Amino acid sequence: MEAVLSPDLDAQLMLRVREGDDESFRMLLDKHRNPLVHFLQRMVQDAGASEELAQEVFLRIYRARTSYEPSAKFTTWMFRIASHLALNWMRDERHERAAVRLDGARADGSGSGAARDDLPARQLQDKSPSVEHSLVCEIRLQEIRDSIASLPAKQRAAVLMHKYEEMEYSQIAQALECSESAVKSLLFRAYETLRARLAHLATGAGI
Amino acid sequence: MKTNCPTPNCPTEDILLDYISGRLGRAQAAQFDAHADHCARCAALRTSQAAVWQSLDAWKPAPVSEGFNRELWRRIDAEEHQSSWTRELAAALQFSFWKRLAPLAVAMALIVTAFMFDHTGKQPGKLQPYSPAAIVVTASEADQLNRALDDIQLLDEVDATAAAPAQPSSSVM
Numbered sequence: 073m074e075a076v077l078s079p080d081l082d083a084q085l086m087l088r089v090r091e092g093d094d095e096s097f098r099m100l101l102d103k104h105r106n107p108l109v110h111f112l113q114r115m116v117q118d119a120g121a122s123e124e125l126a127q128e129v130f131l132r133i134y135r136a137r138t139s140y141e142p143s144a145k146f147t148t149w150m151f152r153i154a155s156h157l158a159l160n161w162m163r164d165e166r167h168e169r170a171a172v173r174l175d176g177a178r179a180d181g182s183g184s185g186a187a188r189d190d191l192p193a194r195q196l197q198d199k200s201p202s203v204e205h206s207l208v209c210e211i212r213l214q215e216i217r218d219s220i221a222s223l224p225a226k227q228r229a230a231v232l233m234h235k236y237e238e239m240e241y242s243q244i245a246q247a248l249e250c251s252e253s254a255v256k257s258l259l260f261r262a263y264e265t266l267r268a269r270l271a272h273l274a275t276g277a278g279i
Numbered sequence: 280m281k282t283n284c285p286t287p288n289c290p291t292e293d294i295l296l297d298y299i300s301g302r303l304g305r306a307q308a309a310q311f312d313a314h315a316d317h318c319a320r321c322a323a324l325r326t327s328q329a330a331v332w333q334s335l336d337a338w339k340p341a342p343v344s345e346g347f348n349r350e351l352w353r354r355i356d357a358e359e360h361q362s363s364w365t366r367e368l369a370a371a372l373q374f375s376f377w378k379r380l381a382p383l384a385v386a387m388a389l390i391v392t393a394f395m396f397d398h399t400g401k402q403p404g405k406l407q408p409y410s411p412a413a414i415v416v417t418a419s420e421a422d423q424l425n426r427a428l429d430d431i432q433l434l435d436e437v438d439a440t441a442a443a444p445a446q447p448s449s450s451v452m
Contacts, residue, residue, distance in 0.1 A: 110340035
């Protein structure tokens with residue numbers, strides 16, 4: 073893990089957590105809760121499971137507070153834990169199948185659980201007055217979700233960290249425990265697949 | 280990593296990714312644009328990658344549950360509570376604790392050992408195993424009893440003789 077030369081505010085907060093300051097942990101939680109849950113939502117495509125996994129990530133961070141050393145950027149460390157948990161979750165074939173089932177249920181609006189119910193409703197929040205347009209949007213979003221879901225787990229994680237978390241190649245490499253060139257290769261192949269699957273959406277502006 | 284662009288001096292894939300994600304510097308972005316304007320392959324890549332980027336932008340995540348923090352703190356508190364008594368137990372089981380008790384334990388062990396040696400074979404209430412020696416002891420006890428009874432009988436006879444009136448010496452035969 074490479075040393076962090078620039079001051080990382082999160083790392084400083086974490087050092088205070090190490091000294092027993094729970095308020096600093098609360099601040100870290102408030103700051104990173106949404107990005108982390110959203111990353112995991114897109115990764116495992118199951119709202120309930122993503123919150124469970126996010127809780128586990130924060131629990132692990134809290135547990136590790138006494139031995140914390142700021143050897144890497146806090147977010148890199150956090151996404152490393154998150155990727156590790158998500159990849160393990162996805163490796164489980166049972167969960168993989170369940171995710172596919174839930175996706176199907178989500179598409180027809182029959183998903184269960186409060187957070188899960190929110191997902192299609194929120195994604196359909198569109199200013200368009202037409203139901204038809206909303207349906208088209210939902211179909212396209214489903215296509216995007218399916219395209220991401222079709223990617224191998226590591227490629228998926230790399231794309232999500234690159235696109236949504238705007239992480240550097242080096243950070244993604246640390247989070248996925250591979251080299252920078254391997255990350256570039258993962259991203260190259262992933263975007264190639266996505267281009268093939270999603271290029272036709274270029275003309276359909278206004279998703 | 281090079282793109283599969285047929286034109287010489289085509290930008291690498293990571294330059295394309297940086298261009299699309301807006302991480303490329305202004306000068307480099309202009310350079311890429313100038314190249315793509317004359318290279319159909321790179322222009323197509325730019326268009327399709329932009330489409331991917333826009334599509335991904337449209338994917339809004341669901342809001343996080345309101346009770347997320349509360350649930351997390353509940354789990355942390357539960358873990359802390361659990362770990363507090365496990366810490367106490369671990370502290371009680373620490374080596375230093377046992378080190379202090381070691382002399383006492385050794386003394387106790389010595390006392391018990393000495394007691395065991397002292398009382399070996401003298402356990403009251405415990406049945407003795409069957410052996411010929413036990414029979415000998417029983418026989419000698421019976422002889423002793425017989426002899427004692429004979430002695431008592433003899434004494435009784437002596438007493439009776441002493442109490443009786445004197446007889447002529449001729450009757451003593």
